[in-house]
Amino acid sequence: MAVAEDDIDFAVAAYRDGAGWSVQELVPDHLEDVESIAAALRRLPGDGAVAMVGVDEDFFLIVRTVGPTTRVLLSDASAADDWDLAESALDFLGLTDLEVDDDEAVPAGDLDLLGDLGLSDLDLTELLEDTDAYPDELLSDVAARLGFGEQFDDVVGFTTA
Template identity: 35%
Template sequence: MSYFAVAVGREGDDWEAAEVDLDAVADVEDAAEAMREAFPDADLTLLFVDADDEYLTVMRLDNGDDLRTFGSDAEYASQSRLGEALLGDLEPEDTEEIDSEDEESIAARPTELDAEPVGEADLLGDLGVPGSTLLALCAKEGMMPSDVVSEVAKSIGFAEALEDATGA
């Protein structure tokens, strides 16, 4: 299964992005190390992994520590070695606990999830992307992982850095 991975690091108010090679990743700690290497001085690093335009994994590393992960579908763990490394130890997301008071999230919410999200959907909540919004974007018909990343980038404020790094 092919993948595309991009790390985004924030130092103060400035964002930078870079493609990341995860071929040697055997577990989440290896992924965290790749994030640290990409942006060693970042106070916040995000990693977005798009697998075959079907599965999205989002990882967050605060101050080089405190790793949190979200996967759009638990099936990714059974479909690839990288999926197993990133998502294999995560529990399904309890979508009932996600704050759904935000009107935009309610309007965008799908009527039914076709996937089984895992990890922490609310890992970007303090950055302006509540868990309910992330879940809605992942479940939206016709929305590919790269589209979700673009929407998240616009919401958080690193769209320009992402475009510079990926050309997209």
Template identity: 40%
Template structure:
């Protein structure tokens, strides 16, 4: 399924963004994490394609820390992909967030919008040990940066050490 995005400003599309793109893969009861191509921070289609190519018998979760501003969780499911963006307002400035809203069929926020709110499937990790209610509390914790939120998600689901090893190695 193709995802249409808001046209990026010419000066930002090819620039590297701070942050990281990682896949957490659970096979035979063990987690491992690998880096995804940095294109995933700009292009949701690239992230989805790379996650689907990993082919695993267990869970595959994509974690994007975009520009230290927000995060995206992606999870391939039969017939599509489950998505969560931690801040829907980020879609005004970042293509990948706009792509998430487009795929979710959610309208872009207004230009003057400044309230943070998540959009997507808060139960995306419920079967991995992180219920929707807990994820919502974590997403709304304004004193944590996105990398700290993703580290907390990793701790709760059981892949924190593998995530830290990949993030620290980049």
């Protein structure tokens, strides 16, 4: 299923500028597939921009560009059965034949894509193991650990109880 604008819970790009982190929304035109997200990130200042996209309270996608390299993490590979954006992530990763159980959220991609920013693959794996958390909660935690949590929460309208 294509991702309709209403299915996107949030889509943000975070990048470092001279004053620290900046966070802004990504427009729907940038959310067709991993390549269009990466192209949008490359237009931002600095190097190493990060996109965080939450879809239908079901899964999230992190895309990071560093120079010519694009790194991707899909929170739940089984989402590719229902969502074109998730399928594009598996295509990008060369995992089109990946078989996953729909009852178990199995991440796909580069768990160390944020390692040089302070969030190790082990820390990210630990966050992904929280199957009760929604994508906005998980990515708010990721953003906080990277140093732009407050900006992320403001842009996506996330409030904690």
